[in-house]
Structure formats: C-alpha cells, structure tokens
Amino acid sequence: MDVLYFAWVRERIGLPKEKVETTATNVRDLVAELSARGPRYAAAFADLSALRVALDQDLSDFDAPLEGVREVAFFPPMTGG
Template sequence: MQVLYFAWVRERVGLAKEQVDTQAATVMELVEELRAREDRYAAAFADLSALRVAVDQDLTDFDASLANAREVAFFPPMTGG
C-alpha cells in the first residue's frame, strides 16, 4: 500500500511517500505498525488529534478499514485563508 505524508508529517518522517507491506486491518493498526518502526515515526504519530487521514483520497477516521485500500495519506488539519 502507498502511504503518503504531507506538511510537518513528511518533515518528521523524512519521506513524502513510501510503499508499506502491512497486514493492518484499520488505519489505527497501520499507525501502530509505523510508530513501532523508528523514533521518527513515533514523533510524527505522537498526537493523533493533530492529524487527519484519507484512505484512497476519502477523508476518514483512524478506525477506518484498510480492506482493499491502495493509498493512505496523513496530513495536518487544513485551514482556510
């Protein structure tokens, strides 16, 4: 599955995107796998209230299913301006 990181999430992880081989059933399970990888992932996912997630370009929650998902994107909340 393709995992995309935007804004400060990308800066903390050090990547804009990566291919992740996962057995995670939900976004939260994927987050837990990523957190366990390295400190940089743990720092990026330390405060989930400061993150939004989209699965296959649809904004969703961290309890969303990853069944048949091809892409997950993590980004900070958008603000207008």
C-alpha cells in the first residue's frame, strides 16, 4: 500500500510517500511496524494523540481495519481556513 506523510510527520520521517508491504490488519499494528523501522519513525509516531489518519482519503481512526485499503496517510490535526 501507499503510505503518505504530511506536515511535521513528513519532515520527521524525511519523505512524503512510500510503498509499504505489510501484514498489519489495522492502523495501530501498521504504526507499530513503522515505528520499529528506526528513530525517525519512532519520533514521528511517539504520540498518537497528536496524529490523525486517513484511509483512502477519508478520515479514520487507529483501530480501523486495513483490509482493502490502498492509501494510508498520517498527519497532524488540520489547520485550514
């Protein structure tokens, strides 16, 4: 699946987008897998309450299942307007 990062999550991890092969069944498990990749990831995912997640471009939550999902995005709370 494609995993996208925005704002400071993108800066902390150091890339905007990557392809990820995963066996994770929900977002929380995917986050655990990503966090184990190294300090940059661990820092980005250190506090989930400071993060939001979108699945296939719809806002979702960390307990949501990943079955059939093609695009996961992680970002801080939005500040539009």
